[in-house]
Amino acid sequence: MIFEIDNVELYFKEKRILNGIYLKAETGEVTGILGSNGCGKSCLLNIAFGNLKPKYKLIRIDGKPILKPLYLTNLASYLPQYNFIPNGLKLKSAFNLFKVSWDDFITVFDDFSIYKNLKINKLSGGERRIIETYLVLMSNKKIIFLDEPFSHITPLHIEKIKALISEEKKHKTIIITDHMYRHIIDISDAICLIKNGSTKLINNLKELEDYKYLSVGGLD
Ligand SMILES: Nc1ncnc2c1ncn2[C@@H]1O[C@H](COP(=O)(O)OP(=O)(O)OP(=O)(O)O)[C@@H](O)[C@H]1O
Secondary structure (H helix, E strand, C coil): CEEEEEEEEEEECCEEEEEEEEEEEECCCEEEEECCCCCCHHHHHHHHHCCCCCCEEEEEECCEECCCCHHHCCCEEEECCCCCCCCCCEHHHHHHHHCCCHHHHHHHCHHHHHHCCCEHHHCCHHHHHHHHHHHHHHCCCCEEEEECCCCCCCHHHHHHHHHHHHHHCCCCEEEEECCCHHHHHHHCCEEEEEECCEEEEECCCCHHHHCCCCCCCCCC
């Protein structure tokens, strides 16, 4: 599957946030989006999923325009930047809702096995992020949008999530953004930078310095 989003124009009042966007992602690949604070990464993911309606956008799947919001198509799953699982929901119920196996989860995150009957708001911020990221990533959807999955997560758990992403990409299209750029660079097959409202496909990592996303030496 090839997912494309094109010709996005997003304004808030007179302020232009996005214009000249082109992003292509395909099954078997992780597409990483980088960009400085406030450049429009979350807005772009929201537009792609259908949560945010810009002045103009064009989404194509395998070359065919998709006019319905993606969230209505059953094709995509989206991890927002904020917590989205209701506070009172028990972990086992959240796994049932997402049709994701709890047993598979605890084979990877064995330290969570005691939490099965706990409500999600009893977890720490990082633990909750792991659950939400896992459920979105492992859901049975073809396109996965991940907005800052690594926030608040310890290095060991980040490595586990990265391994899962690399496994899931074999049959999913994964689009991810995070400020932990080294992890994004590490797992991405293609990298796109948002700068001045437009996407720049990064062919050589040195361009991240040239576009002043990283300071010189930031890649060393
Ligand atoms: N509902 C809104 N109303 C007005 N302006 C908004 C709204 N949502 C986002 N913005 C503005 O749009 C711009 C892009 O926001 P967005 O959240 O997409 O940035 P981001 O690249 O994800 O930033 P960060 O890395 O800090 O999370 C920002 O200038 C933000 O202030």
